Amino acid sequence: MPTSRGFEEMWRDLAPVGRSAVSGGYFRQPWSSAEGELRAWFAAECERRGLTVETDGIGNQVAWWEPDPLVEEGAPRPSRDPGVLAGSHLDSVLDGGAYDGPLGVVSALAAIDVLRDRGFAPSRPLGIGVFVEEEGSRFGRACLGSRLVTGATTWEQARELRDRDGVFLADAVVDAGLDPSAGLLSLDRVGTFVELHVEQGRDLVDRDVAVGLASEIWPHGRWRFDFAGQANHAGTTRMEDRHDPMLTYAMTALAANKQARLAGQRATFGRVAVEPNGTNAVPSLVTAWLDARASSDGALAELVASIERQAEDRAGRDGTTLTLTAESVSGSVAFDADLAARLAGLHGWPVIPTQAGHDAGILSDAGIPTAMVFVRNPTGVSHSPDEHAETADCLAGVEALADVLAELTSAPS
Incomplete structure (x- = not known):
């Protein structure tokens, strides 16, 4: 199946990046060489799919699959409808697991492949986003990339943060080959955000289901x-x-x-x-x-x-x-209940809370309707080299995400 082959090939490509030969865990800290390699990988995967990637001044990335342009007076006109953005992050905690973050990015790319294999054409823009420094492992501020693009944190505040070696964040960004003066991503065209993530707990294991949706994030x-x-x-x-x-x-x-x-x-x-x-x-x-x-x-x-x-x-x-x-x-985040109920109704997925923070929570606080898709974690272990998800469950997550994105980008009936 193209779905399985695409997902597994991408997963194998990512496996060695930033991995410790001693512990088997990952050191994919923001604005490091490993994170730069991941940014380049994401850009290449998007370009393979004909998606144009935008990278902002601190390394946040987004790529859009545009709907077929409308023709008005003989000239194509791009869609002005609000878009649907999927994605997650690629950075890790110190000595972290492979799935926290990257699973959401790889699954979003694979979900676009699934939709194209189905012959689906979105009626509104469909994008994939990657936010930097989600874990806060280097500069101590979780979800820093999404906080900056939503205005929850200002660049003036963030630039003065220091890492454990005393390096200012502003200097780390420049040393990574980026230009903070280039500005930040705009979320003006994002009407809905969907983040797929490995579950960091055992709720889905206890329910014996592979996929679930989030109801809230604990403060x-x-x-x-x-x-x-x-x-x-x-x-x-x-x-x-x-x-x-x-x-x-x-x-x-x-x-x-x-x-x-x-x-x-x-x-x-x-x-x-x-x-x-x-x-x-x-x-x-x-x-x-x-x-x-x-x-x-x-x-x-x-x-x-x-x-x-x-x-x-x-x-x-x-x-x-x-x-x-x-x-x-x-603070506490309650995801859009109507959206969760609508998406859960696709396949009867359970709607569960999470105690972990995510970029989805930051975008939800910014007023963007947001949903999270969880993939079962057989042990519940996360932020550890032992973090894991079975390939079959990951592929079920890709199909679930594709269903969600199709539902959200289909023309009204």
Whole structure:
């Protein structure tokens, strides 16, 4: 079948890009050589299909399949109807999986192949988009590319962000061969956005179905906890004389775990930096980043506040101090319920919530009707080299996405 051959060939092309020979995981950070290779791959695949690719000043990309032009007074006239945009992202978390992001891009390309094999011709523009820095793995701002094109974040704010090596985002973009002064993608012609994504959980596994649709995204965010103490000698300083911020951090991590479990929410400290980071020294500063997610905006605020209260209490006992900074917070997102119900009715797909953030949530917040298609993940593992989806389920996702795009770009009956 052309569908299977096209999808699997593209997937094999992507497999080695940015992959660690040690862990098998992916390091596809934004504005890196691996990400540049992925941008070039996407442009080539679009050109093979006769789609013209536009790349903006920071690396966001979009390509459109235009409907046959109308003829007016002997001259062709392009469609002015709002278009349907499908797509996702190509970057990864550090040592991430193969499917988070790229599955949505490859599936969108394959879905266009399916529609053409069916002899389908869209009555409105159909596009494929790729947004940069969705994971926030380099500059700490999730969905940065889509936030910039929707105006949720300004370039003046973003350009001053630094990565772990102290590189400014503006410099990283230029070093990648891009020109920020060229401007950002316009979403003016996007009437609907559809993002296919591997499910990052086990809901579809439990339901024993290959494909589902999203109802909502839980509110979530990232907070930086700076625990400051006093550097000192690990051998000569009595335990009772120490002002050790590592103790304050350790208790805070345990408190976050407990509070999230009690409330049925999510809290994770996954990144820590220590100064001076010596084996034989009491640290002077521990900086830790909290990822917190909850079922409502109020529940998220209460979860973070409860963790902060316990951290402050412990800091008082340890003789340390705490500074808390919210770095990136996204409110709850309810996807267009009528659109989800309409698309679910195509095949009786379940409509489920997700706790993971996506570009789809940013576009939805910007007022663009948005839907998400999920493909079953047999283990539920994500953001890991063990992330996986069966080829048969991926192909089912391609067919489902093709059905959705056909439904959304068909002429009204």
